[in-house]
Amino acid sequence: MPAVRMKEVAARCHVSIKTVSNVINRLPNVGEETRRAVLEAIRELNYVPNLQARSLVLKQTGSKSQLGYRIGCIFPAGLNKYENSYFTMIFKGIEEELCARGQQLSFLASISELEENPLKMNWLLSPDQTDALLSFVGPDHRAFPRIAALPLVLIGKRKEYESVCIDKFGGMADLISHLCELGHKQFGYVGRLEDDRFRAFRMELEQRGLPVHPEFYFDSAFGFESGKRAAGKIPELPAPPTALCCASDYTAIGVIHALLEAGVRIPQEISVTGYDNLPESALVYPPLTTVDIQKEGIGRLAVRAVLERIRHPEEEPSCHTLPARIVIRSSSGKAAE
Numbered sequence: 001m002p003a004v005r006m007k008e009v010a011a012r013c014h015v016s017i018k019t020v021s022n023v024i025n026r027l028p029n030v031g032e033e034t035r036r037a038v039l040e041a042i043r044e045l046n047y048v049p050n051l052q053a054r055s056l057v058l059k060q061t062g063s064k065s066q067l068g069y070r071i072g073c074i075f076p077a078g079l080n081k082y083e084n085s086y087f088t089m090i091f092k093g094i095e096e097e098l099c100a101r102g103q104q105l106s107f108l109a110s111i112s113e114l115e116e117n118p119l120k121m122n123w124l125l126s127p128d129q130t131d132a133l134l135s136f137v138g139p140d141h142r143a144f145p146r147i148a149a150l151p152l153v154l155i156g157k158r159k160e161y162e163s164v165c166i167d168k169f170g171g172m173a174d175l176i177s178h179l180c181e182l183g184h185k186q187f188g189y190v191g192r193l194e195d196d197r198f199r200a201f202r203m204e205l206e207q208r209g210l211p212v213h214p215e216f217y218f219d220s221a222f223g224f225e226s227g228k229r230a231a232g233k234i235p236e237l238p239a240p241p242t243a244l245c246c247a248s249d250y251t252a253i254g255v256i257h258a259l260l261e262a263g264v265r266i267p268q269e270i271s272v273t274g275y276d277n278l279p280e281s282a283l284v285y286p287p288l289t290t291v292d293i294q295k296e297g298i299g300r301l302a303v304r305a306v307l308e309r310i311r312h313p314e315e316e317p318s319c320h321t322l323p324a325r326i327v328i329r330s331s332s333g334k335a336a337e
Contacts, residue, residue: 093299191247
């Protein structure tokens with residue numbers, strides 16, 4: 001298929017080539033309505049700039065085998081990659097493994113950043129620019145067909161695609177086992193109730209014949225503030241759970257703050273556990289019992305998997321699973337009598 005030219009973008013939205021150029025270069029002398037029309041044409045036509053100049057640079061600096069494969073990474077919308085230690089530790093594993101294997105990180109961008117700038121999306125997702133992708137964004141996103149056009153590894157379990165994930169069921173089983181050894185029988189949960197972590201939590205309770213209390217399950221987004229809001233309801237319960245499993249460390253830290261502010265003693269009255277083993281989990285008081293999910297290991301394994309995907313595209317996709325392990329700290333204790 002011949003490459004789309006700038007004049008075709010101009011014709012699609014009935015503007016001049018100069019106007020298209022001004023939009024691409026983000027010059028201020030373009031009306032907002034015109035700018036949106038040009039960006040929409042760029043998105044629809046899958047326009048990317050002329051790549052001849054880049055090809056000349058590659059010819060001067062060496063072959064692709066010398067430069068390494070160019071691997072892009074797409075992370076979720078609404079995420080600040082410099083503030084969330086869960087993702088930064090995965091990114092660290094990705095970058096270090098690429099460096100160790102002589103490959104390149106082509107880009108690290110959020111899906112919202114790419115959607116807001118279709119020219120950037122077209123450029124970065126072009127096979128001339130990027131050889132393969134690591135993506136936290138899966139098939140439920142409208143941009144996924146563009147993402148899946150390149151060799152791909154998803155971070156998170158997806159049976160129909162090459163993916164890397166954590167054994168969430170094994171991690172939760174170890175966590176419930178630890179709490180049962182401490183005498184707990186009344187369990188609560190804070191987190192998304194459609195998530196695999198909650199499914200693992202419920203399955204483990206059922207297998208152990210432990211009572212199920214839907215009123216103890218708080219459907220909550222990940223994060224500190226969400227944890228605080230959910231935990232605010234716990235002291236109001238007639239007979240609260242003695243152990244509370246949270247879907248993430250940030251959620252658990254929010255829970256701990258809210259319970260302590262309400263005068264609830266941890267772990268004497270209620271044990272609180274997290275999931276992720278972020279650095280912050282050892283700094284909160286009391287230090288948080290949690291599940292370590294080998295975050296840097298996820299990044300490293302994803303790189304190894306995507307390089308194999310490039311070299312052997314004919315292979316059936318598989319899910320590469322890393323084991324989880326429990327980290328016991330003082331936020332969990334014997335069940336209150």
